[in-house]
Amino acid sequence: MTSSLETHFREKVIIEDDASSTVPDVTKILCVGRACLDIVQTCQQFPTEDSTQRSIDYRWQRGGNASNTCTVLSLLGQSCELLACLSADEHADFMQNDLCKYKIDYSHCPMIKGISCPIATIILSLNTGTRTIVYHNQNLPELTVKNFEQLNLAEYSWVHFEGRNIDEMLLMIQRIENYNESLNGSKNHMPITISVELENPRSGPRLLDLLSHTDVTFVAKDFAKKQGFNDMKEVIHTIGQDVRLRGVIICAWAEEGAIARTPCGVIVQSPAFPPHRVIDTLGAGDTFNAAVLYYLNKSKVEFMRKYKDEAACANDNNKLCEDTFDSSTVVRRDIKRNLNIENLKYNRTKFIDETILQRAIKFACYIAGAKVGSRGYDCLDKIFTHILQLDFSIL
Known part of the structure; x- marks a missing residue:
């Protein structure tokens, strides 16, 4: 396979933090949403009503979409942070110890006293491969923009949102937009890319209003079916044509794979x-999303490195540049034409072309498929290492 893939998967992106750097070492992904405690029972078959049945396996694990996404990102080697309200009840130690175990930053999570942690009781059926979830929440508060304002946005390359508590989320997105605008095309900072997951059926069609505010949109199968879509192609050809859509749209459909549409x-x-x-199958969708985020974020950083290197060459009057190009004026013109740098602060999906997007969803389908065949998430780092040892034919 090509050396560009090795760049994405073999080389750890390191950007020197010195006066000559045009892009700081900022690659962290922030995931904003919900964390809960999952109590998982694995059964040979789903129990009948009013019956007693032994389970094959039992475990506690930290759950919630944003929380799961962070777990997978961390196992893939991606620096990440969770922003979610955490309960300070009797389960606090388990939740915080688990976040530390997976090296997930939760330093900005508000700790809520007097309200129990949300609990999801899950039955996994080996016969059918289904997961049935009974969810309980004693009204743990949702995040607010005040929580979000505690963050230093310069630390992040990407912010990923669960599509929930939409009014507050829009205020958070507006703060990111204001930050990106404040960069004013600066070479010293990387604009933040915004993604959102449309998954919660209770939020209804209003989630589609987010299409005009995000760069990458994940449409979950359950949400799509609630909106009347029968398959992923229908999603991509309908929502993908929505005039509000400004960036990339991605839809995974379990055993049918995934489909996506570039900004073009x-x-x-x-x-x-x-x-x-x-x-x-618990968390398969979160695994898919995390793998896409991992691949696209690495691609974004590589794109910015290319911009940095070419811009540095354009401003360098040494003999090497003179031998390679007619003049620095020509170089600057070519860089702008090829990378559209003058509009970079407005177009944060410029780095996502057809090849990058296809590789991203294929990689994510592979990782999600491996997760479905394993217990929990702890296998994913070993599976990822195995991918690195292959000839990259999977991509």
Whole structure:
């Protein structure tokens, strides 16, 4: 496979932090949403009503979409942070110790006293591969823009939102927009890319209003079905044509794989990579999303490095540049034409072309398929290492 893939997966991106750097070492992904405690029972078959049945396996694990996404990102080697309200009740130690175990920054999470942690009781059926969830929440507060204002946005390359508490989320997005505008095309800072997951059916069609505010939109299968869509192609050809859509749209559809549309309207697809045996489908969607975020964020950093290197060359009057180009004026003109740098602060999806997007969703389908064939998430770092040892034919 090509050396560009090795750049994405073998080389750890390191950007020197000195006076000559045009892009700081900022690659962290922030995930904003919900964390809860999952109590998982694995059964051979789903129990009948009013019956007693032994489970095959039992575990506690930290759950919630944003929380799960951080877990997978961390296992893939991506620096990440969770922003979610955490309960300071009897489960606080378990939740915080687990976040530390996976090296997830939670330093800005508000700690809420007097309200229990949300609990999800989950039954996994080995016979059918289903996961049935009973959710309980004693009204743990949602995040507010005041919580978000505690963040130093210069620390992040990417902010990913669960689509929930929409009014407050829009205020958070506006703060990111204001920050990006304040950069004013600065070479010394990387504009933040914004993504959102449309998953919560209770939020209804209003989630679609977010299309005009985000750079990358994930449309979950459950949400799409609640909106009347029958398959992922229908999603991409309908929502993908929505006039409010300003960036990339991605839709995964379990065993059918995934489909996506670039900002220029090119549609790409990937098959699913199912395991020999379905063991644990819990969090498969979060795993897919995290793998896409990982790949795209690495691609973004590589794009910015290319901009940095070419811009440095354009401003360098040494013999090497003189031998390579006619003049620095020509170089600057070519850089702007090729990378559209003058509009970079407005177009944060410039780095996502057809090839990058297709590779991202294919990589994510592979990682999600491997997760479904394993218990929990702890296998993913080993699976990722295995990918690095292959010839990259999967991509």
